[in-house]
Amino acid sequence: MDILATLNPAQRQAVETVEGPLLILAGPGSGKTRVIAHRIAYLIKVCGVSPSHIMAVTFTNKAARAMTERLEQLLGQAVEALTSGTFHAICARVLRREGKAAGLDSSFVIYDDEDQLNVIKQTLQELNLDPKQYAPRALQSAISAAKSRLISPKDYVRGVDSYFEEIVHRVYQRYQQLLSQGQAVDFDDLLMKAVQLFQDHPEVLSKYQSRYVHVLVDEFQDTNIVQYSLMKQLAGKYHNICVVGDPDQSIYSWRFADLRNILSFEKDYPDVKVVLLEQNYRSTKTILETASDIISANTRRKPKNLWTENETGSKVSIIESYNEEEEAQFVVNKIEGLISQEQMSLRDCAVMYRVNAQSRALEESFIRYGVPYKLVGGTRFYQRREVKDVIAYLRLIHNPQDNVSLPRIINIPKRGIGQTTLSQLQTWARTYDIPLYDALKQAVEGNVLSPRVTQTLAGFTVLVDRLISQSHALPLSGLLDEILEHTGYGKYILEGEQGEERWENIMELKNVAREYDGLNPEEALADFLEKVSLVADVDELEEKADAVTLITLHQSKGLEFPVVFIAGLEEGILPHRRSFGDPGEMEEERRLCYVGVTRAQKQVYLLRSYRRNLFGAGSANPPSRFLQDISPHLISTKGLWEEKAAPLAEVYGQPLTYPLSTLELKVGDYVRHSKFGDGIVTNCLAGRGDHEITVAFEEAGVKKLLLSLAPLEKIERDYDFPP
């Protein structure tokens, strides 16, 4: 098969330019993945480059897999020697192999978000700082920001410019000590330590530089400064560096992705060639135009000229609903219609939203109507309490110095080791600057605690030590069984709330573990722990199952669906209210919307709800400003904008009305509520089919009520409230 035959001229240029730095600016649906796969195939087949000399970095493991599959299809054979994966996965591999040079044991564990937060809380405690005053989250973010810019605790102190930064410095310093003492790294460390390793050990770097003759980086717009440095280091010898990205799809600046990397790239490699991929193969003309309308309102961007030979297609629907339930109901009804009337299948449809909390109403509706769906994200599998507990046991066995895993499970199930004892042990550990587990053992041996506590602790160490020795002999799934049985954890879960569901999750984890049973036990455990640390939700997304996909806009990047629903196009949701004060963030919200729309091949439904309950509190949000930027000729539904909403029957295709109370109320009227007593109406908010009224009750205070639901009657009073 001719690798170049099916490519358009721009794509072909991107594939054939194999020497020197190359920047590919690829619009959505422009065949980016295809170009990458073809480029690698071209390198291997036409240029005779060995796959082992190529590194391809992707944003998710799933993208890496997709790319490899495509490549193998093209070549008609497996390509095992190719290095591919996320920056994090690749760095983890490098550090396992070379970490010794940087003082990192090869059995290091990788801490996730929650683990990090635990370490920070512990640090605050040690430093006598009040977590209310210094939010652990904020500190975590500050530390991550520093690491993303390659700033070590030592470097950080030089830039300290405020009291908060002073605190950050102190926390950062101790945090890092605790991590290295426990032979642990966090996500940012994976990248930063790799860069430092290469910096400090030129001989190691040179080995990798010689190996990787060609380096490719996908989703370049979402790389941060560390990743950029790493990429530059690796490509330092041959300069055959190809980066692919789309500034308009940059949606991870909150994770310190830095769009300036694109500018730096052009500056650092003056001989760079730039290829624009502007022909879209994914979407209809209407969808592409809609997307362009939305993104064009961003001022800090380079205009692009996206075009497509695809058909015009149907118009984009803007659907207004009364509340999120109605919104969800519309989605489900519509999908049922698409399936019965337009030969769509469930897997063709995706519902996207800004925040995970929005999935709830949607899920309820899907369940009620019995429509299969798959939820990406939410409470993620590897974040579930029971899964993390079991992993914590495994981590502790693998690395008893793990200062986060030990406190996590030391008293789960309950074995009489409470907060008091734990604190004592932690103080001990800090005093002698030793890992917690060592402190525990010393405390037992030295007999410094009460006999009862000592005995309990001794029992625990025997348990752990036995598991450790078993871990050298048993296959991984067998080790897992041992843990469940001998720690009592299995029983504890089964007898607890939602026991069966939680047990199922553990069995699911065991299924994953079983895949490692063939390896030697040490390696199996290490590989398994690494795998569970570095999986993303999208990685697990099953394409085969016929079900509707529920997914956040962020996670939808890189995917495509014939039909896309975007829920919650309201001020405060999309754009999110946190972006209101910052034009830069607002532009990112817009890009997020753009990413969502450009996922669609055939049809787009933009949903907007008049009322929305999110996080317990209800609110009435105006329609999203992004809707305003879409040219009227692209939209099918008219009039929504001018408050005279389309009647429900029209939206649903079937009559559906809200019970409109016959009670006529206006501001100043007195009412009696069966529970709250008497009060006065202070505000009326008219909705479609219902009214939200605000009542100041004499006793119960100010309440917001829905007229249709509230047990209210109008009363006559000729006097004012008592003073």
Place this chain on the structure above:
DNA sequence: CGAAAGGCTCTTTTT
């Protein structure tokens, strides 16, 4: 030590 209750805050996105 542990269970239960109450209060509090925080609600974005995730490798």
Place this chain on the structure above:
DNA sequence: GAGCCTTTCG
């Protein structure tokens, strides 16, 4: 609403 934390009581 939920999850986290603190307080209280047995």
